[in-house]
Amino acid sequence: MKKLETHYDVVIIGAGIGGLTAAALLSKSGLSVCVLEKEPHVGGYLAGFRRKDFIFDTAIHWLNQYGPDGMLTRLFDVLGNDHPRAITLQRTRRYKGSSYNYLLTNNPNELRDQLIKEFPADKNGIEQFFLKAQKIGNSLNSLNQIFRSEETMSFSEKLQNKLKVLKVILPFIPFISYSGEKGLNKGLKRFFKDEKLHNIFASETELIGCMVPVGWSYANDFQCPPKGGGQVIPQWLRHVVEFYNNVVCTQCSVKEIIVNENTAKGVSFVYKGKLQQLKSKYVIAACDIETLYEKMLPADAVPEKLKKKLQQAELYTSSVTISIALDCSAEELGFGEEMIHVADERQSYSSHHTGDPATTEISILAPSVRDKSMVPEGHGSLTLFMPALMDYSNNWCTMQDDQGSYIRGEAYKTLKKETAEIIIGRVEALVAPGLRSHILFYEVATPVTHYRYTGNKNGTMMGAKPGRKNMQSKIAHYQTPVKNLLLGGHWAELGGGVPIAAKAGTNASLLILKKENKPAFTALCRYIDGKITLQDLLANASFKPYDNSWVQPLTPAQKRAAREAAVLYPVPPVVEEGQDAAGE
Structure with a gap:
């Protein structure tokens, strides 16, 4: 482990996408940052693993908002032009059962027309289903416009944001009540009379779940991980953090948030069996929220009512x-x-x-x-x-x-x-x-x-689900009951996946920049809101330059191929003028 300073502007718990995104943005904005990760590798669910000469991703089904114009791409562009690029899919999803086999592509009308041909009596319903799904896809494409948390906004910005949110959720409203076995069956009957069409969605739990993949496909917003697997994203983010002479320390297990007068002052952590302390002005927790509230903080730091709500939250499996x-x-x-x-x-x-x-x-x-x-x-x-x-x-x-x-x-x-x-x-x-x-x-x-x-x-893959119960309970939040302790992982938002984690890390960093580097905060907010260009942002003196120096490491398979090629085709010695091949 690199030798640590005694004090940092920000200590971040967890080197997943949320924690590393926050660390990279804060580093670029001139703050001193230390990231502590309990595992030997960065990445959280994106860490991946190697067995022999095979690389495996651990958690990615697909990515959204990582296309050329997606918010993830726009956000990573701020940090550097050398970031990994996702691959947009043409073939997005196959529905396979004992009696059906259908392919959804980024041209969903192909599947629509195939179903109409096979089920002509349901032509109108099929057309309506795909039309409604397309509107949902267009709405999902607008998620870029509501990337910022309201905690980073002025009063007038909050009002504008509520209108944006309303615009996004309007296409969902007619269908959100159709959940559970009876609700799903009732919802599908709005479109399909033939039970064979219902069978395609046999394992869905709600009507919206049937429509969203089709909507994403219309929006052409299905991506798979970059070359080298999902793990290259956190590897690149770590490189960016360390470029600014900040540190990412693995195998460091945080045990306690140091709290004085209800204000976070740093952390205690264990490295190689030794208890150590770091002081900081802010702490970002990009880790499990119950572990944070139940084990890392004093017993009276978090109201029991909030703890109980979190215990009862509806989580992804x-x-x-x-x-x-x-x-x-x-x-x-x-x-x-x-x-x-x-x-x-x-x-x-x-x-x-x-x-x-x-x-x-x-x-x-x-x-x-x-x-x-x-x-x-x-x-x-x-x-x-x-x-x-x-x-x-x-x-x-x-x-x-x-x-x-x-x-x-x-x-x-x-x-x-x-x-x-x-x-x-x-x-x-x-x-x-x-x-x-x-x-x-x-x-x-x-x-x-x-x-x-x-x-x-419970090993949940993505934290708390979007839904009425979690929204009413206000499960998602950035500001904790402890001053200067922020959430910065997927628990700060409802939903999950790479875009949500990056969003959480970004908003946590914005809340700190609002106090510590107002020009950087203002410029980054304006860029996220689409009010200034990337060039305008990078020209701002509040952001430190970056040299785009990341070099993606070869995968084990590529290294093996290179070794084999070197054996088959060795590089001949360089013969200088006046020498023969034997060097004489």
Whole structure:
């Protein structure tokens, strides 16, 4: 670990996308920053991992707002022109069941016309469904306009923002009440009389969930991770932070927020078994919110009412994720770039959501179709994803110790393997016959795994869900009850994913810049709101220059290919004038 200063302007807990985005923006604005991460690698859910010469992403299905004009791209442009670029998908989603197989592309009218041809009696309803979904997609495309938190706004800006929010949610309003088994069935009947059309959405829990993928496709806003996998995003952000002589320290587990007169003054953390302290003017917590409020702060620092609301918040599920290495390309097994959504329409509504591997919906990605650099030549990779709950089968046959850690014994390992084999069997039977014979190895992550590596309650993948209950409870917030302690990860917002995490990190940094560097705050707000250009922003003296010096590291497969090429085609010695090849 690099030698630390005794005091920083800002200490950030967690080196996921939220924490690193905040760190990079604050660094560019001239503040001193230290990021503390408990894991050996940065990235949080985007850390990825290597097995042999294969690279696997750990959490990305797809990305939004990361196209050429997306807010993520515009935000990263502020930090440097060398940032990783996402890849826009042409084929976005495949719906696969026992009796249907439909492909959604970035031209959803192709699927619309196919369904009309197969179900002519439902022509009007199909057209209306796709029309409404397109309006939702247009609305989602406007999310760039409401990127800033109202906590960063003036009174007049808040009024304008409420109008923007209203404009975004208007297309959703007619459909938000159609949730649950009865609500979904009623909502689908608004459009489709034929039950076979209902079957396509058998595993959805609400009507909006049926429409959003189609809407995103109309907006042409489905991206997959950059070349090299999702992990290159946090690697680049770390480089930016360290370029400004700030620090990102891994294997540092924060134990306590130092609080004096209800104001955050720094943190205590453990590194290699030794307890250390850092003083700071601000602390940004881009980590699990219950861990922060229940374990890192004095017992009376956070009102019990707020703690109770957080305990009762509706969260996204965790997952079982199976990362598979193949001895052949994924294309040879029939996979394309699209995500395949597998659901058995013959099952009951509830069976799709119990976490039972025999019945729960499955999503399949073939990352190597999109990015050959992640696997050795002639090989492929698959990621199988199933929503899962922490309490499945007695917390996955584990026990908890006094610290709340899950003890994983042989029963856990057995259940994990059995679960994986059932999921692989379903994929082999329905999507890729002969799959097992091409598997070199696979790795399995459960909700227990996700909890271990992120600390997120129940291993949740994305935190608190958008919805009436969480909105009314005001679950999402940036300002904590402790002065100068801000939230800067996905718990600061409802929803999840890379755009939400980056949004949270950006807004946390804005709240600090508002006090510590007003010109930078004003310029960044105006840029986010579309009132000034990138060139105008970068010309502002409040932002320190950056040399675009990041060089993306080679993947293990690329390194292997380079070694093999060097053996086959060694570089001949340079023969200087007057010498022969022997140097004489």
